Amino acid sequence: MNQSQTIFFYWNQQHVELDFSRPEAPRPSTTVLNWLRSQHQGKGTKEGCAEGDCGACTVVAAWPDENSVMRYHAVNSCLIFLPWLHGKQLITVEGLADNGHLHPVQQAVVDFNGTQCGFCTPGIVMSLFAIYKNGASAGREDVVLAMSGNLCRCTGYEPILEAAMSITGLPGHDHLSDTEAEIAAKLKEMPEAPVRINHQEQLYMKPASLSEAISLRQAHPQAVVFCGGTDVALAQTKKFIEYHELIDLTGLKELTSFTEDESGWTIGAALPLEAIHRRHDGRIPMFDALFRVFASKQIRETATLGGNLGTASPIGDTWPVLMALEAMVVVSGPGGQRTIDIGNIITGYRRTAILPDEIILEIKIPKPKTERNFKFLKLSKRRQMDIATVSVAVSFTIDSKGIVHDPILAFGGMSDRPERATLAEQVLHGHLFDEERIDKACRTLNDNFRPISDARSSAEGRTILAENGLKKCLNHFINPQNKQTNE
Known part of the structure; x- marks a missing residue:
């Protein structure tokens, strides 16, 4: 399969073709936030903490589901690398107003006095925009959870929550709706060829299949493998770690399944936590309680179960829950697949029993027999x-x-x-x-x-x-x- 050094996406309603082979192109590990801030029309997205805590950099990424319906996801642009945008629509605050007329969510913030200093406002507006576009009815607690990744030190939050409650459950129609079907169709047509970018002393590899991912892992044992990237991006922005080789498993179809049968649940390692939250629908014990306190909605939209396990953190939120559920972790490598009991994976501080040429494939959670x-x-x-x-x-x-x-x-x-x-x-x-x-x-x-x-x-x-x-x-x-x- 031909490999590509070019990614394609939409920024608001403009088609973008970013060719990393060009000398002036940014490094592939450039965050979406830093790229936006380098663009003349991207200054509305703010940098507050650069670690996913404040929400000032929140943008919305949209892509079509299996029914070609666009779904909207509020994400932290400071924790996402540029190639993640391939095949998606990036929506920033500059794209909301229509010929000088405020978007309904912007108008709601104005009507309820939801802004003071204004620095956090673009990120808050984008979180509200995701709620509005997805059109689901939500109670106050749901709105609080959806907005928990956006900090505001001026308003005391109540005006913002009132603005949010005023737009929940609405049909989500706006001027962007006019081109939704067209953009969804074009996104589906974008090539799914593996991405291999060798630029500015950095090799970025995004395989298109599990077999290719395993081959890359074997060929590049020193490469940093990530699945979601929230920890990897954080290490780059806060610890200034230079990554020379990266293998990005984010969105790999063979790692994004969610199935349930009589024996239990099987969750793909690359399925985002927020997608797990939606799909399990209250059936997996403790998962609702876990996701209510795991980071923020923006982070859960990109963070994955495989990534949380792979970091082997002694304070990783998912570990105690999966241990209490007696989960099993399936890994895959050149020698085939093997299953490891969740309690036997970590061998020391941030060390695991997963071999250097293996990747986490899925997590199996058995249904209790009693x-x-x-x-x-x-x-x-x-x-x-x-x-x-x-x-x-x-x-x-x-x-x-x-x-x-x-x-x-x-x-x-x-x-x-x-x-x-x-x-x-x-x-x-x-x-x-x-x-x-x-x-x-x-x-x-x-x-x-x-x-x-x-x-x-x-x-x-x-x-x-x-x-x-x-x-x-x-x-x-x-x-x-x-x-x-x-x-």
């Missing part, structure tokens, strides 16, 4: 858009006599890796489930873990948080009406 209780809790300074200090996910059964069986108590932030509290599990297993037994289990955490002190907490503070978090999760089930919860 009725189990599930609960997840993330402890952090902020409810959204924060890294966990400690997180805990629990799973266990209680028989008709009130005896606990097969407890799983998984923690993040308490070790150099996400880890189960095996001593506390032993205290609970086979015993009557009551407050005395819960207290005894919580007291064992000090013997089970040796947390470190860092900028987020002291070691002692982490232990206290872990004990209180576990107690809160378990006490939730002391009240019989809380049993069999999906949270």
Whole structure:
């Protein structure tokens, strides 16, 4: 298959052809934000933090679904590399007004006095635009979650939320609707050839198939493999890391599936977290609770389950949940596929049992064979858009006599890796489930873990948080009406 050094996308309603073979072209790892800021008509998108925390750089990316209907996704342009735009429509704040007339979401912000200093306003407007264009009705809590990735230090948020509530559930018609079908058709026609860009001492590879991805991984063992790119882009913008070889698995069709059968769920490693949230529809235990506190909607639109696992972070939000769900991870390489228990993947601080020539293919979550209780809790300074200090996910059964069986108590932030509290599990297993037994289990955490002190907490503070978090999760089930919860 011919390889391309050119990407094609729409910027607002203008077709863009970006040829990276030209000497004046930017590096492929240039973020969309930096590219926009270099364009005369792109200054409306602002840089606040350059790490996905503030939302000032929010833009909307749109592309057709399987039914050729355009779907709109608010994303952080500071965490996206330029080649990600291939086959998409990039919509920025400059493209909203129609011949001097404000877009309905802009007018709503004006009507409800939703801006003061104005620096955050373009990003807020673009998040509102995504809500408006997707046309779904939303309650106040849904709107708060959708806007949690946009910070404003002036308004106190209430005028912004009022503006958001005024446009939810509307049909989403605007002047962009007139060209929607045409742009969707043209995006579908864009070539899907693999991208290989060798420019300014950087080799950027975006395979078009799984077999090609495995071959590239074998041929370039030193390349950084990413799937979503939110961590990789962050390391570049904040730590100034220079990447010489990149393999981008984002959007690879063979890694974006979501299936359910009698045995459980299978989730492709490259499926964005927000897409998982939409597709699981409340069926996978703890996932709703997890996604309510995982970063922001903008980050979840690009971050992936495979990427979160691949970083092997000791505080990765998904790890305790997947451990409590007894997930299995399927990896693929030149030697074929193999399945690894989620608890056996991490071998040390940010080290995994995945071989250098393997990639994460999918995550399998089994359906419980018996009725189990599930609960997840993330402890952090902020409810959204924060890294966990400690997180805990629990799973266990209680028989008709009130005896606990097969407890799983998984923690993040308490070790150099996400880890189960095996001593506390032993205290609970086979015993009557009551407050005395819960207290005894919580007291064992000090013997089970040796947390470190860092900028987020002291070691002692982490232990206290872990004990209180576990107690809160378990006490939730002391009240019989809380049993069999999906949270």
